[in-house]
Amino acid sequence: MTGGLEGYDAVAEANAQKSVLAIHWSRICERLKAEVGEVEYRTWLRQITVGPVEEDEITLYLPTRFLRDWVRGQYGDRLGTLWNAEVPAIRRVELQVARPGAAPATPPTDGAEAPATLAAARGDAAPRPAAPAPVAEEPRHAEVRSDLAAPLDPRFTFDTFVVGKPNEFAYACARRVAERPSSPGFNPLFLYGGVGLGKTHLMHAIGAELLREGRVSVAYMSAEKFMYRFIAAIRSQSTMEFKEQLRSVDVLMIDDLQFLIGKDNTQEEFFHTFNALVDAGRQIVVSADKSPSDLSGLEDRLRTRLGCGMVADIHATTFELRISILEAKASASGVIVPAKVLEFLAHKITSNVRELEGALNRLIAHANLFGRPVTLEATQDVLHDILKAHDRRVTIEEIQRKVAEHWNIRLTDMSSARRARAVARPRQVAMYLAKQLTSRSLPEIGRKFGNRDHTTVMHAVTRVTELMEQDPAFAEDVELLRRMLES
Numbered sequence: 001m002t003g004g005l006e007g008y009d010a011v012a013e014a015n016a017q018k019s020v021l022a023i024h025w026s027r028i029c030e031r032l033k034a035e036v037g038e039v040e041y042r043t044w045l046r047q048i049t050v051g052p053v054e055e056d057e058i059t060l061y062l063p064t065r066f067l068r069d070w071v072r073g074q075y076g077d078r079l080g081t082l083w084n085a086e087v088p089a090i091r092r093v094e095l096q097v098a099r100p101g102a103a104p105a106t107p108p109t110d111g112a113e114a115p116a117t118l119a120a121a122r123g124d125a126a127p128r129p130a131a132p133a134p135v136a137e138e139p140r141h142a143e144v145r146s147d148l149a150a151p152l153d154p155r156f157t158f159d160t161f162v163v164g165k166p167n168e169f170a171y172a173c174a175r176r177v178a179e180r181p182s183s184p185g186f187n188p189l190f191l192y193g194g195v196g197l198g199k200t201h202l203m204h205a206i207g208a209e210l211l212r213e214g215r216v217s218v219a220y221m222s223a224e225k226f227m228y229r230f231i232a233a234i235r236s237q238s239t240m241e242f243k244e245q246l247r248s249v250d251v252l253m254i255d256d257l258q259f260l261i262g263k264d265n266t267q268e269e270f271f272h273t274f275n276a277l278v279d280a281g282r283q284i285v286v287s288a289d290k291s292p293s294d295l296s297g298l299e300d301r302l303r304t305r306l307g308c309g310m311v312a313d314i315h316a317t318t319f320e321l322r323i324s325i326l327e328a329k330a331s332a333s334g335v336i337v338p339a340k341v342l343e344f345l346a347h348k349i350t351s352n353v354r355e356l357e358g359a360l361n362r363l364i365a366h367a368n369l370f371g372r373p374v375t376l377e378a379t380q381d382v383l384h385d386i387l388k389a390h391d392r393r394v395t396i397e398e399i400q401r402k403v404a405e406h407w408n409i410r411l412t413d414m415s416s417a418r419r420a421r422a423v424a425r426p427r428q429v430a431m432y433l434a435k436q437l438t439s440r441s442l443p444e445i446g447r448k449f450g451n452r453d454h455t456t457v458m459h460a461v462t463r464v465t466e467l468m469e470q471d472p473a474f475a476e477d478v479e480l481l482r483r484m485l486e487s
């Protein structure tokens with residue numbers, strides 16, 4: 001063997017270094033997994049492969065620039081710290097994009113290999129450039145196609161989705177698709193509903209579940225992103241590659257499809273992608289703000305195809321669902337939020353879950369920042385602007401109805417002549433609230449309460465004010481009613 005020993009030594013040394021790095025890397029991966037959670041780890045960090053060490057710097061590779069930048073921004077420092085803790089000689093981490101087709105800087109150890117996509121794993125023609133094989137990683141079966149898609153939000157899982165009447169059907173369909181993608185009757189899955197009601201959450205939950213199960217490659221993106229990617233591909237004359245990439249995934253999820261209305265070329269492209277995937281037995285999940293039949297402006301043939309799988313709508317939230325969502329989110333935050341505050345929020349912010357969640361988050365942040373308990377008063381203060389935006393005009397009839405419901409008396413008693421305290425007191429409260437919340441004059445209010453005189457209304461206002469000063473529990477009841485009515 002000519003020059004064999006020298007060569008052998010170099011190879012042996014390189015192999016020894018690889019093995020050692022592989023052991024360190026697998027420990028670091030375990031720590032990262034524990035720190036960031038399985039989903040985030042799979043989405044971002046699992047794609048890292050280990051390169052060479054030169055002086056005090058180790059090179060890590062990622063398959064795309066997008067991923068490299070993201071990982072650098074989010075985890076760069078942490079990776080540096082962890083490497084340094086494992087190998088004190090390593091003081092810096094360099095993140096690089098793996099050159100397409102380049103041989104891995106650190107070849108894999110025994111048996112480790114990394115098909116870039118499931119298509120590659122199955123031995124199909126791989127449309128994507130090979131990334132360097134990872135060190136000390138089991139073969140990869142599932143991935144988010146983050147080179148062509150947006151990342152999944154690790155907070156949006158089935159576990160964190162609160163199920164109630166308005167969304168139980170959509171939830172069940174999403175679960176079914178996550179368990180058995182491409183089942184007959186569920187492909188495509190079309191989720192629709194108003195703004196901020198959980199469509200994106202459910203799509204991400206499907207993706208997270210599929211990745212957790214480790215079975216398929218998933219691409220999620222908004223319709224807007226789909227369009228921009230398509231346009232960019234046309235500009236850079238890489239439409240074939242774009243198509244190939246899209247058609248190589250097992251599950252394609254497109255959010256907010258209504259964005260494609262009026263974008264005929266993109267619709268056409270989406271239509272072909274859609275057909276190619278469904279024909280190949282892959283799963284499509286689409287969301288939009290309306291049902292396929294109501295999405296006028298989409299081509300008929302596309303609407304027809306979108307509607308031929310499972311169409312599931314998410315209805316507007318009910319009070320009960322809003323309470324459940326708030327309870328779940330409050331308890332996850334660790335901050336104690338009294339039931340009265342949750343009820344108040346659920347009454348006041350009815351438009352969508354995003355706003356409800358935003359209001360609660362602000363309260364929680366405030367409580368954490370200042371170390372003060374969350375109270376109704378603090379809520380009004382902290383959410384002043386949000387609550388104002390939700391203010392609306394209230395009618396005397398609504399006030400009467402709410403007050404009657406609250407004290408469990410008949411609505412007709414608001415105008416009846418009965419003088420028993422159980423009836424008279426709520427009636428006085430209703431008059432007081434009518435004065436506070438409407439611009440009606442005392443005589444006008446009196447007329448709405450069984451043609452009573454304006455002095456009766458005046459007396460009611462004075463009496464309720466006095467009682468509120470004397471009795472905090474009564475005052476709180478009246479305040480709560482007032483806030484509910486303002487919602």
Ligand SMILES: Nc1ncnc2c1ncn2[C@@H]1O[C@H](COP(=O)(O)OP(=O)(O)OP(=O)(O)O)[C@@H](O)[C@H]1O
Binds near residue numbers: 167194198
């Ligand atoms: N049932 C639910 N349980 C828990 N969180 C929810 C639920 N519904 C919605 N959310 C939360 O509300 C926020 C908005 O939801 P999401 O983004 O999924 O709405 P969307 O229907 O996709 O809205 P858009 O129409 O704007 O795209 C997210 O933070 C999501 O986690």
